[in-house]
Amino acid sequence: xxxxxxxxxxxxxxxxxxxxxxxxxxxxxxxxxxxxxxxxxxxxxxxxxxxxxxxxxxxxxxxxxxxxxxxxxxxxxxxxxxxxxxxxxxxxxxxxxxxxxxxxxxxxxxxxxxxxxxxxxxxxxxxxxxxxxxxxxxxxxxxxxxxxxxxxxxxxxxxxxxxxxxxxxxxxxxxxxxxxxxxxxxxxxxxxxxxxxxxxxxxxxxxxxxxxxxxxxxxxxxxxx
Numbered sequence: 001x002x003x004x005x006x007x008x009x010x011x012x013x014x015x016x017x018x019x020x021x022x023x024x025x026x027x028x029x030x031x032x033x034x035x036x037x038x039x040x041x042x043x044x045x046x047x048x049x050x051x052x053x054x055x056x057x058x059x060x061x062x063x064x065x066x067x068x069x070x071x072x073x074x075x076x077x078x079x080x081x082x083x084x085x086x087x088x089x090x091x092x093x094x095x096x097x098x099x100x101x102x103x104x105x106x107x108x109x110x111x112x113x114x115x116x117x118x119x120x121x122x123x124x125x126x127x128x129x130x131x132x133x134x135x136x137x138x139x140x141x142x143x144x145x146x147x148x149x150x151x152x153x154x155x156x157x158x159x160x161x162x163x164x165x166x167x168x169x170x171x172x173x174x175x176x177x178x179x180x181x182x183x184x185x186x187x188x189x190x191x192x193x194x195x196x197x198x199x200x201x202x203x204x205x206x207x208x209x210x211x212x213x214x215x216x217x218x219x220x221x222x223x224x225x
Contacts, residue, residue, distance in 0.1 A: 014197050022197035029191040031158025035073035035115075038132060038162060039066065041180065052124030072115040073136075080107040096200065098151045105144040112137040120224075127224050128173065132165050135220035142212050153201045153209035159188035160213020167214070168221035 014022075043050050043062050053065040081104050084090045090100040116133035119125045139157050146152050166181040192206040201209075 018197060022194040025190055025194040026155065026198060026200075029155060029159065029187060029194070031154045032074050032077055034158045034162060035133075035136060036066065036069050038165060039069045039129075042129060042132075046126075049126040049129070050124075052122075069115070072111050076111050077104060077108050080104055098147050101147050101151070102144075105140060105147060108140050109137065109144060112140055128165075128169060128221065131168065131220040131224040132161075132217065134224055135161055135164065135217035138220055139213050139216035142216065143209075146208075146212075150208070151201065151205060152212065153192065153195050153206045155191040155195055156188060156206050156209035157213040157216075159184065159191050160210035161217050162213075163188060163210075164214035164217025165221075168217055172221055 043053075043065070047054075050062065050065070053062050056064045058064060081090065081093050081095065084103045085093050089103055091097060092100065095101050095104060112133065116130065116137050119133055120130050139161055143152055143154060143157055162184040163181065166177045166184055169175045170177050170181065188210060192210065195201045195206055196203065
């Protein structure tokens with residue numbers, strides 16, 4: 001049976017075209033964009049649960065909510081990575097090594113907990129949305145701890161989180177989310193395959209990331225849902 005280290009070293013050659021496509025998918029399906037995507041889908045599909053944010057809008061409906069999510073989950077983490085690279089704390093903004101991920105992980109833990117805590121204390125967001133942020137926080141904490149031993153795929157952690165969030169809505173609230181769930185599973189597969197094509201992760205790291213993402217969301221829903 002192949003050991004974990006042997007699995008890490010096993011690579012399959014892919015053409016430059018396939019690698020280029022995989023690289024595009026890696027950027028498009030980057031986990032930093034997932035909280036913003038989930039927020040957009042939740043507000044669009046279930047606006048009745050987010051009426052508390054509608055009155056705080058500036059120029060268009062829910063713009064303040066989207067700005068808050070974008071700042072906490074995209075802007076701040078990206079600024080940390082760029083600053084860490086500029087100061088020489090990380091070797092590459094792609095965070096290819098386990099050491100490179102330490103500072104971004106710590107920063108993301110702070111930002112995601114801040115987002116979860118403020119939404120919870122504000123009381124304007126539904127429980128399932130608060131649970132989503134708690135699940136993101138839990139997943140990043142687990143990934144940070146696991147980073148000392150293995151470089152699990154944050155892409156599949158993120159998309160596994162989307163799958164777990166939709167499963168929580170389906171079984172916890174009885175919502176019919178079969179179509180978006182199928183789409184999330186498909187995108188999770190594309191994200192994971194892209195990371196394998198680029199030799200950024202082993203199959204074990206891809207699958208472990210997906211499991212962490214799913215279980216973190218289900219655990220968060222059990223706590224708050």
